[in-house]
Amino acid sequence: MVQCLTNHRRLSYNAASNKTRLSRTPGNRIVYLYTKKVGKASKSACGVCPGRRRGAHIVRPNVLTRWSKTRKHLSRACGGSTCAPRVCDRIKDAFLIDEQKVIVKVLKSRAQSQKAKFKNEAFLSNKKVKKRGKKKHLVLGRGVGKVSTKPGGSRISRDGGRQES
Structure with missing residues (x-):
């Protein structure tokens, strides 16, 4: 014999809020369970x-x-x-x-x-050093400077000014 199933809610339409599934109870009855969304x-x-x-x-x-x-x-x-x-x-x-x-x-x-x-x-x-006799000529990129080899002699700097050594 087939068991009758009844909806517990008044809404009888197949709406999203009225979805159900079948479940068997411990008393061996089949009932509708309303599933949550x-x-x-x-x-x-x-x-x-x-x-x-x-x-x-x-x-x-x-x-x-x-x-x-x-x-x-x-x-x-x-x-x-x-x-x-x-x-x-x-x-x-x-x-x-x-x-x-x-x-x-x-x-x-x-x-x-x-x-x-x-x-x-x-x-x-x-910077290239050339030897000419007793004096050394120091060739720099900007100009020529002479370096005296005598002690107490004067030295010509790059900018042309005389410096005493």
Whole structure:
């Protein structure tokens, strides 16, 4: 013999709020159980991903009002408002930007050191000493200066002024 099933609520339409499922009781009766609406996970705030946040609890809003803030939010960067792939992208971008800054600093310091080294080499390459008899002629990049080899003699500086030694 087939058991009769009756709706407990007055609403007899197949509405979303009136969904039922069959369940067997401990007394071996079959009854209707009214199922609750399935919730949705909150949308991702990143604006790129079309789906919902992964890792978020899927419950109805009135259940969320009873939960604490730590239970509702995800424990990851950006407060769990952004989806996981976008968080990874942001971390990678931040790392690459920092690496780029470090590379720029290294290149600047390397360029400065090479510039100083080049200046030093250029100065040393312009400095040629020629021996002519007893006097040494010091040839510089800007002009000619004579260096006396006699003790107590005068020396001509680069700018042409005489200096006593």
